[in-house]
Amino acid sequence: MHEPRDDAAVLVPGIDAPSTVACLRSLRPRGVGTIVGSESTTTPAAFSRYCDEFVQLPDPNDDLLAYGDALLSIAERSDVRTIVPVREEDVYSLARNREAFAEAVATPWPTFETLRRVQDRVELFEAAETAGVAAPETALLDEWEDWSRETIIKPRYTVAAPEYLGPTFDRGEIGSTHYQTPGEPPNRAACVEKLGHVPLVQELVPDSREYGFFALYDHGDPVATFQHCQRRGWEYCGGPSAYRESVYIPELEDAGRALLDELEWHGLAMVEFLRDPQTGEFKLMEINPRFWSSLPFSVRVGADFPFYYWQLAMNEPIPGRPTYETGVGGHLIRGELSYVLSVLTEEYPLVERPSLETAVRDVASSFVRQPRFDYAVAEDPVPFVRDSWNVLQDWIAGWTVQADEDLSGTDESRRQSENDRDPTDATGSLAAE
Numbered sequence: 264m265h266e267p268r269d270d271a272a273v274l275v276p277g278i279d280a281p282s283t284v285a286c287l288r289s290l291r292p293r294g295v296g297t298i299v300g301s302e303s304t305t306t307p308a309a310f311s312r313y314c315d316e317f318v319q320l321p322d323p324n325d326d327l328l329a330y331g332d333a334l335l336s337i338a339e340r341s342d343v344r345t346i347v348p349v350r351e352e353d354v355y356s357l358a359r360n361r362e363a364f365a366e367a368v369a370t371p372w373p374t375f376e377t378l379r380r381v382q383d384r385v386e387l388f389e390a391a392e393t394a395g396v397a398a399p400e401t402a403l404l405d406e407w408e409d410w411s412r413e414t415i416i417k418p419r420y421t422v423a424a425p426e427y428l429g430p431t432f433d434r435g436e437i438g439s440t441h442y443q444t445p446g447e448p449p450n451r452a453a454c455v456e457k458l459g460h461v462p463l464v465q466e467l468v469p470d471s472r473e474y475g476f477f478a479l480y481d482h483g484d485p486v487a488t489f490q491h492c493q494r495r496g497w498e499y500c501g502g503p504s505a506y507r508e509s510v511y512i513p514e515l516e517d518a519g520r521a522l523l524d525e526l527e528w529h530g531l532a533m534v535e536f537l538r539d540p541q542t543g544e545f546k547l548m549e550i551n552p553r554f555w556s557s558l559p560f561s562v563r564v565g566a567d568f569p570f571y572y573w574q575l576a577m578n579e580p581i582p583g584r585p586t587y588e589t590g591v592g593g594h595l596i597r598g599e600l601s602y603v604l605s606v607l608t609e610e611y612p613l614v615e616r617p618s619l620e621t622a623v624r625d626v627a628s629s630f631v632r633q634p635r636f637d638y639a640v641a642e643d644p645v646p647f648v649r650d651s652w653n654v655l656q657d658w659i660a661g662w663t664v665q666a667d668e669d670l671s672g673t674d675e676s677r678r679q680s681e682n683d684r685d686p687t688d689a690t691g692s693l694a695a696e
Contacts, residue, residue, distance in 0.1 A: 270296065272315070272342045273573065274334070275349065277301030277308040279653070280503075280556035281595065281637040282349045284646045287313035289562055289569035296342060300334070305653055307638065307646035323352035327424060327433070331356030338367040345369040345576040347569070348531065348553035351422040354378060359426070369576035371481075372530040373552065375426075380526055381550045382421045384463055391547045394525035396518050397539075398547040400466045404455070407464035410448040413613050416441045417463050421549070428459050438462070442500065444612045467613055468537040468546055471501045474512070475535055476519030477561060479571050480528040486575065487585045489566035490515055491557070494629075497598050498605040499622070500614040504557040505598030506629055509564045509591045518545045531572065559637040560593035592633030596647075597654050599626050 275286045277299040284307060287297045291313035298315065299308045302322035309317045318337060323330035334356055338346060345368045348354035357364060358378040364370050373381075380386040384401075391398045404416065417440045420427040438458050443449060455461055473493040478485050492510045496502035519534040533551040538544070554568070555561075561568055565587035574581050606622040617625075638647035 270342045271344045271577075272296030272298055272340075274298045274300055274337050274343055274346045275308065276320070276347070276353050277303065277306030277317075278349055279306070279650070280349065281307070281646075281650075282554040282556055282558040283308035284311050284313075284638065284643070285559040285562055286347050286349075286554070286569040287311050288559075288640075288643060289567055290573055291315070293570065293573075295573060298337070298343070300337060305649065307650040307653070310645040310649045312643050312645070323350075323356070327352060327356070327422075331360055335360060335363055335367070338364055343368055345371065345573070347572065348372060350553060351382065351551075354530075354553045355382065355422050355424055359424075369578075371479075371572060371576045373526075373528065377526060377528070378552060379426070381532075381552050382424075383427065384417070384419050384421070384549065387550060388547070390525050391522055394521045396522045396525075396547055397544045399468055399537075401463055403461050404449070404451055404464055405461055410443070411445055413445055413467040413469070414443045415465050415467055415613075416443055416449065416454065417465060418458060419460055419463050423459065431459065434459060442467075442611050442613045468539055469613075470537055470540050471496065471499070471614060473501060473504075473535055473537060473548070474510075474515055474545060475507075475533050475555070475557075476515050477533050477555065477566070477568070478519065478523060478528075479531055479568060479575060480523055481575055482529050483524065483527045485520060485523070486581050487566065487568065487571045488516065488519070489561050489568070489587055491560070494592070495599065495602050495625070497601040498609060498611070499602060499616055500605075500609075500611040503598060504555075504560075504595065505602045506592060506594050506626075506633075507557055507560060508593075508633075509560075509587060509589045511589050515545055518547070522547065522550070531568070557593070557595070557637065560635070561587070563593055563635055564588045564591045591635070592629060593635035593637065594630065594633070595637045596639060597650065599630075602626065 273290055273295055275283050277283050287308060291297045296315050297313055298318060300318045300320045302320050308314055320333045321329040334346060337343060348357055354372055357372050358375040361370055361374055380390055388398050388401050418437045420437060423432050423437050425432045436458060475491050477489040479487045490510050491507040493504045493507045495506040497505055522534060523532055531553055533555040535548040536545040537548055539546055571581055603622050606617060606619055638650050
């Protein structure tokens with residue numbers, strides 16, 4: 264292990280995804296002090312052997328602005344050199360107050376004006392059109408008319424923030440992607456009321472395999488890139504990555520770079536595409552302007568983005584163009600379990616569900632062929648144990664709540680049945696006696 268770099272440290276927000284742990288495992292052996300900041304004391308990264316310090320932070324879901332203020336307060340410490348964004352709230356808070364952060368730490372992330380073009384998907388798809396990057400047909404909910412087609416409804420914004428949703432930003436739910444049954448128009452007013460904004464409608468690209476183009480940019484120039492194909496998500500319809508394989512596809516590189524070049528990007532980006540099975544064309548889904556949840560896999564195959572990020576922040580040269588190994592696979596174990604569970608319990612109207620036998624066989628065989636795991640590594644095992652325990656507790660809590668709701672619903676149904684019973688039944692019986 265390297266000696267500490269003159270009391271130089273990095274702040275990494277602690278979240279449930281393994282990206283935080285990947286940053287610690289990459290930077291601490293190189294002598295960089297590591298500070299994990301989180302609203303949760305049970306975040307797996309806090310239990311890593313590579314975590315030097317843990318600090319409590321406000322929950323950004325409860326008070327986003329206070330969370331940003333707390334990040335700035337830590338940035339003003341003499342030992343902190345930069346901050347690593349691992350979720351949308353992180354990069355939003357960093358970009359929103361970039362000038363203040365720049366007085367204290369290195370700021371390898373975009374300006375807020377550039378970030379908005381990514382976190383507002385209307386502006387993102389406009390940028391894609393300008394760059395000549397293909398995208399599914401997309402429109403605002405109140406502009407879409409043809410509900411006979413296979414479509415999805417997705418949020419316009421990626422974070423609930425005042426610049427996007429206005430002063431009531433803390434009352435809405437950004438939500439997630441919803442598969443819309445053809446021929447059944449949604450309740451537009453209810454959607455807007457629930458989400459706090461007018462969401463997007465998008466034609467469905469019928470392929471659950473997602474392709475990611477990952478990059479670190481230095482003021483418009485790429486310094487490192489990586490690609491993977493997601494073979495399985497947390498749900499059988501897709502979602503976060505459960506199993507993926509490293510690839511290199513020139514057309515994917517061209518599409519990703521064209522869009523980031525158009526944005527004059529600076530910092531981290533994961534550009535997500537689906538491949539049209541009819542044309543083979545890569546179609547843009549979104550950009551994640553921060554570290555991605557499958558980061559441990561990128562590092563494992565040779566694309567050590569946490570170290571590249573640190574080098575960029577410290578103005579250290581990144582020698583040559585970094586390379587990585589292709590044809591390699593890796594797993595998030597709880598993601599694989601979630602995938603199998605979704606086959607058992609979920610129903611998506613526009614996505615064919617595999618058989619349980621096929622799902623289990625595919626997962627098991629890939630474990631044997633590609634035994635690489637995001638959390639579970641021999642030299643730092645405790646984060647995996649902590650994460651597994653957290654997941655188990657969440658599942659037990661969810662089952663308990665569901666059981667209580669089911670029991671409550673049964674009792675309510677019984678009471679309702681008794682209240683709805685024709686009162687003449689009782690009085691007639693009594694009269695007969």
